[in-house]
Amino acid sequence: MGKFITWVACGLLALAPVAGGILLDRLVGTSVLFTLIACLLAALYLLGTFVPTAPLFGRTTRVRNTPGRFALTFDDGPAPRFTPAISRLLAERGHRATFFVLGTHANEYPHLLRQVLEDGHEIANHGFDHHLLAFSPPSSVRAQLLATEQAIATAAGRPPVRLFRAPHGVRSPWLDHTLGRLGYRVCSWNGHIVDTAKPGVATIVERACRHLRPGATLLLHDGDGSARGGDRRQTVHALHAILDEAERRGLRSVSLSSLVEPPLRGPSGARAAPVSCGAAVEALPVLELERHGPRGETGLARVGHPLENGDGEPLAGEEEEAQAQPD
Numbered sequence: 001m002g003k004f005i006t007w008v009a010c011g012l013l014a015l016a017p018v019a020g021g022i023l024l025d026r027l028v029g030t031s032v033l034f035t036l037i038a039c040l041l042a043a044l045y046l047l048g049t050f051v052p053t054a055p056l057f058g059r060t061t062r063v064r065n066t067p068g069r070f071a072l073t074f075d076d077g078p079a080p081r082f083t084p085a086i087s088r089l090l091a092e093r094g095h096r097a098t099f100f101v102l103g104t105h106a107n108e109y110p111h112l113l114r115q116v117l118e119d120g121h122e123i124a125n126h127g128f129d130h131h132l133l134a135f136s137p138p139s140s141v142r143a144q145l146l147a148t149e150q151a152i153a154t155a156a157g158r159p160p161v162r163l164f165r166a167p168h169g170v171r172s173p174w175l176d177h178t179l180g181r182l183g184y185r186v187c188s189w190n191g192h193i194v195d196t197a198k199p200g201v202a203t204i205v206e207r208a209c210r211h212l213r214p215g216a217t218l219l220l221h222d223g224d225g226s227a228r229g230g231d232r233r234q235t236v237h238a239l240h241a242i243l244d245e246a247e248r249r250g251l252r253s254v255s256l257s258s259l260v261e262p263p264l265r266g267p268s269g270a271r272a273a274p275v276s277c278g279a280a281v282e283a284l285p286v287l288e289l290e291r292h293g294p295r296g297e298t299g300l301a302r303v304g305h306p307l308e309n310g311d312g313e314p315l316a317g318e319e320e321e322a323q324a325q326p327d
């Protein structure tokens with residue numbers, strides 16, 4: 001389901017109870033009682049779905065307010081035109097970032113993920129093909145995460161940290177629970193830089209610096225989730241000035257996993273012991289990817305996962321409190 005179709009479907013779903021409320025008011029003879037109740041329910045549904053920081057469908061992961069530390073995050077990569085420049089610039093200036101990558105891009109550009117890790121950054125999960133998850137059943141959510149996990153591990157030699165950012169921050173009532181059973185936490189961000197709209201370098205810098213403070217999570221993009229090859233030159237240029245201002249304020253960007261509260265744990269958590277390349281890949285879920293056409297039409301089918309028993313139930317889940325969301 002495409003982005004705009006999802007938005008329209010969510011709107012229609014919210015309008016349905018309102019229409020029912022109006023009808024019920026007429027049938028029962030009440031003035032607007034049921035209409036108001038229906039409007040409230042519709043508003044709560046839309047808030048929980050589209051507002052990443054709204055705790056209605058689960059809270060996003062807490063980030064510690066650590067003096068002198070903040071988190072730069074980049075979504076939708078890796079992308080050959082921009083990811084290397086961003087990764088190298090950050091490394092040269094002693095900053096670290098978290099790259100929320102798409103599984104399909106990890107498959108296309110595995111060498112870029114290796115470079116990101118060599119530069120000292122971390123890789124997290126943004127889903128396989130940027131599919132919006134508002135109506136995805138738990139089985140589809142799991143397939144998206146596990147296919148991406150496998151793509152990253154195959155490309156980079158290790159699985160991602162167990163942080164997930166939903167495409168466009170769109171959630172469903174069951175998303176957090178499904179992610180928690182896989183040991184993932186949902187991550188959000190501060191403010192709306194929206195560098196994908198290419199508002200100009202100065203605007204990107206101004207918006208980023210408006211939220212630049214200890215414990216902040218800034219969201220930028222090194223790739224394009226729509227597969228239209230988005231131009232991120234403004235983001236790359238703005239990054240220089242953003243780092244200048246961060247350093248002037250005594251701030252340094254660190255991995256997001258080092259700031260989340262409680263700390264990550266487990267095989268790919270921030271405090272986990274290093275995992276050898278071969279062992280990590282062997283421990284990955286076995287997935288079958290069924291391609292039915294262009295990238296956006298990729299079908300995912302999960303076959304098995306090492307964290308589950310033979311019945312498909314998780315052996316150990318970190319049902320951690322989650323909070324978060326973006327593009």
Ligand SMILES: [Zn+2]
Nearest residue numbers: 075076225327
């Ligand atoms: Zn995205």
